[in-house]
Structures are given as C-alpha cells and as structure tokens.
Amino acid sequence: MYSKKPYHIYSKWLKEVYGEKVYKIPINIPVTCPNRDGSKGTGGCIYCGAKGGGNETLSESLSVSEQLKQNIAYIGKRYHSKKFIVFFQSFTNTHCEFSDFKRWILESLDDSIVEIAISTRPDAISTEQLDFLAALKQEKGIEITLELGLQSINDRTLEILNRCHTVADYCQAVKNIRTMNLKTCTHLILDLPWDQESDMIKAAGLLSAVQTDFVKCHALYIEHDTVLCDWYQAGKVSLLTKEDYINRAILFLEHLNPDIVIQRLIGRAPEADTVITNWNSSWWKIKEMLEEKMHKENKYQGRLY
Numbered sequence: 001m002y003s004k005k006p007y008h009i010y011s012k013w014l015k016e017v018y019g020e021k022v023y024k025i026p027i028n029i030p031v032t033c034p035n036r037d038g039s040k041g042t043g044g045c046i047y048c049g050a051k052g053g054g055n056e057t058l059s060e061s062l063s064v065s066e067q068l069k070q071n072i073a074y075i076g077k078r079y080h081s082k083k084f085i086v087f088f089q090s091f092t093n094t095h096c097e098f099s100d101f102k103r104w105i106l107e108s109l110d111d112s113i114v115e116i117a118i119s120t121r122p123d124a125i126s127t128e129q130l131d132f133l134a135a136l137k138q139e140k141g142i143e144i145t146l147e148l149g150l151q152s153i154n155d156r157t158l159e160i161l162n163r164c165h166t167v168a169d170y171c172q173a174v175k176n177i178r179t180m181n182l183k184t185c186t187h188l189i190l191d192l193p194w195d196q197e198s199d200m201i202k203a204a205g206l207l208s209a210v211q212t213d214f215v216k217c218h219a220l221y222i223e224h225d226t227v228l229c230d231w232y233q234a235g236k237v238s239l240l241t242k243e244d245y246i247n248r249a250i251l252f253l254e255h256l257n258p259d260i261v262i263q264r265l266i267g268r269a270p271e272a273d274t275v276i277t278n279w280n281s282s283w284w285k286i287k288e289m290l291e292e293k294m295h296k297e298n299k300y301q302g303r304l305y
Contacts, residue, residue, distance in 0.1 A: 006291060006300035007253050010214070010263040018114055023079055024087040025071040025113075028060040029104050033092040034124055040164035045151075046231070047161065047189075049223030049273055060090075064107040072112065085115040094120040094146075098128050105136065115143040117185070122148050122173035123165040134180040145183040145214065148173055153203040157194040162227070167206070174210040185214035185263060190248045191240040192220055200248050204255035208305065215260055217252070218267030219245050219286075221277040229275055242279045246290045250299055258302030265290060 005012075014022045033048075035041035058067045072084060086108040094101065108116060116133075125146065133144050150170045152158055158166065170186075177184050186207055190200065207215060220239060222232050231237040240248075249265060268283040278286055294300060 006294040007262045007265075008258060008260060008301055010261050013261045018083055020083060021079065021081050022083045022085060022114060023075050023081045024085045024117065025068060025075065026058075026087050026089045027064055027067050027071075027104075027108065028058055028062075028090050029064065029088060029093060029096075030060045031091050031093055031096050034095055034121065035162060035164040036091075039095070040123070041162060043162060043227065045161050045163060046227035047220060047223065049226055049269075064104050068108060068110060072110075076112075082112060083114045084110075084112050085117055086113050087117045087119070089119050091119075092121050092124050093118050094126070094129055095124045098126070098132075101129060102132055105133070109140065109142075113142065115145065117145045117147055119147040119149070121163075121165060122150065122170040125173060125176065127176075130176060130180045130182070133182055137182065143183065145185050146173075146177050147185040147187060147214075147216070148212075149187045150203075151187060151189045152192055152195055153199050153206055154195055157192055157199075160194055161192075171206070171210055174212060178211065183213040185216060186212040187216045187218070188252075189220050190217050190252060191245045193237060193240060197248060197251055200252040201255045204252050204305075207260065208255075208257035211257075212260060214263045215256070216264040216267070217249060217262070218264065219278055221267075221269055222275040223269065223273055224275060232275065239276070239279075242281065242286060242289075246286070246293060249290055250294055253294075253301045254299055254304045256301055257305055258300075260301075262301070 033044055036044040058070060062070075068086065075081060075084070088104070105116065136142070137144050148170060150167070151161060151163060153167060155166050174184050188203060222229050228237065232239075245266070253262070265287050266278065266283050269277050271277065
C-alpha cells in the first residue's frame, strides 16, 4: 500500500511533505526525569539506562548550537541531506526551567531545520511550554512534534515499569498538544512480558482515537545497571521471543488507523550498553522479517481498523 511497504512509512511521508530526504539530528541537553529526581518517583523506568535513551548522542556539555553544527556536518555529508529535524532525545526534555527550555529551543533554529521534535513524558509538559511552542510554530513556520513515552496501554504494566504516569495522563497530554496545533509521536514497547496480545489491539484503538500523528515501536532490550537487568539476571523476568514481537507488531498495525505514520517499527541500542538487544539480531533483519510476513499473509496497517 505504501510504496510497497505494508504500513505508512515515515521516510515516504517526509519526502512528500518536505520534497526531499530529511534526517533527525539528536540533541542532548542537561535534564533528567520526574521519576528520577523525586518529583514523581525515584530510580527511573526499570529499563532505562544511565544515558536516558540517548545512547548515541553527543555530550550534554556541548551547547545545542555546537551539537547541531557537528551533527549536521556528519549526517549531511554522509547522507547528502540539506534538511534536518532537531530531536531533543535524552530523558524528559520538558522537565526543566522554562527559561532554559526556551533558550535551548531557540538555539536549535537554523535555516536547514524544518522541524523540532521533543522527547518527553505525558505528565511533564506545561501550558507555558505549549504556548511558547505554538507561537514559535506560527512565527517561524516550522513544524513541532512532542514525542510522548506511553510504552504500554496497561496501567498495571506502567506501574511495574515505574513510569509514574497513567494512560489517562497520556490522553490528556495528546489533547492539550493537539489543541495547540502541534503534532504528537507516541512511543510503545510491544513485547512487554506483563502485557497481552489483546493490549496491542487496545493500544491501536486508543492511539487511533486520540489521533496521534506518529508512532515509534520498539522491543524491550536490557541495558546494563538497570533494575530490569537485575531482574533478568536473577531469572525474575523472561523476554518474549522475536516471533512474539513480530506477531504483536503486526496485530498492532492491523488495528491502527492507516493515516498514522510509523516512524519506527523496532529500535536499537549499542551493544556495549546492553546485555541483550533485539535477541542479538540486527534491527533491520527483524524489520525485513516483519514486512515479509505481512506481505506473505496479505496483512497491512489498518486492515482491521
């Protein structure tokens, strides 16, 4: 359906919107998370490593403009790209003083930047921040996306993960963001051992109902020095199989609104930072297996929506 892909692929969407290839530039700023610093909880999510999801970012000691300069020089040359999306990636990038937030966002503006993406939590976005971002979008004509870590549709699972927010928090956050004419990207872990296959269908239904613009999916991998790592090594938790992940991903996609753009079907993390990632298989091989299975079985995004 989508350029021979059985789902609404992000790279095709970007080319349709911006007329050429566009690449994300990861930015690392000195923030933490409300479930790490005691605002909501301590210890962070049980799967989250020391880098807070920013395993391949530059040092936060570098200014935003310097990170931007270095990354554009590298990525632009490697992929022959002239348009970029600034991606504030590590930890909760709205969990900071508003003055700092505003300064970092403004510092990321550049003639080659067509969009700003901000990774955060559903319960950590202020009205002041949304007002600022909405005004910036209107003034600069630049798209802005808030990436929300939902991870699971199941509040019981969220509690086990020490997320310290609820599904209701997510729904309210998406509503607030859409009200300001900003975009949302929702992150999900599809193979959490505490979730069932039925949760994939429920997740697809909810994300379709709240009208998230994008989705990022990834498997549960285990980073060193995390609570999840301790549980895994002690035999207190077992990972689902690669086949389980593929089946759950397909189930999710088939029940998802076909207009929602899939930014990612499976993530990755550096081998040095993890005990196990994607069953010690290449992420692109798993993606190819998933796509091949969908083609073979005539399944596609939105078939059961």
